Amino acid sequence: MKYDEKAKLRIFAVSRGAFNRSLRQARQNVTQSIYTILLLGYLGILEEISLEPYLEAANKLKTYINTQRELTKKMPKEEHIRTVARLHEELKNSLEELSNPRRISKRL
Structure with missing residues (x-):
């Protein structure tokens, strides 16, 4: 994502560093959620959900x-x-x- 696109996404009261940390954390959360779904499917729990x-x-x-x-x-x-x-x-x-x-x- 280019800097200009990131600048449009962030709220003006949020610093660039805080925005980038939040964005990185959100990406990690999504990745962890995907791994959790894969693990639940592997264990057979997800089939019921x-x-x-x-x-x-x-x-x-x-x-x-x-x-x-x-x-x-x-x-x-x-x-x-x-x-x-x-x-x-x-x-x-x-x-x-x-x-x-x-x-x-x-x-x-």
């Missing part, structure tokens, strides 16, 4: 972000604002449900 809800949440997030980007390029109409608010609420509910420890422990 459906990844569909997580993929569905990821698709909702992608839709939400793309809609937000489109609206920032043009003047949002009230209808678009309601759509984004609905997408936001659906995404929030999905992520809260998926991150609930009780839900996760029931699936294992």
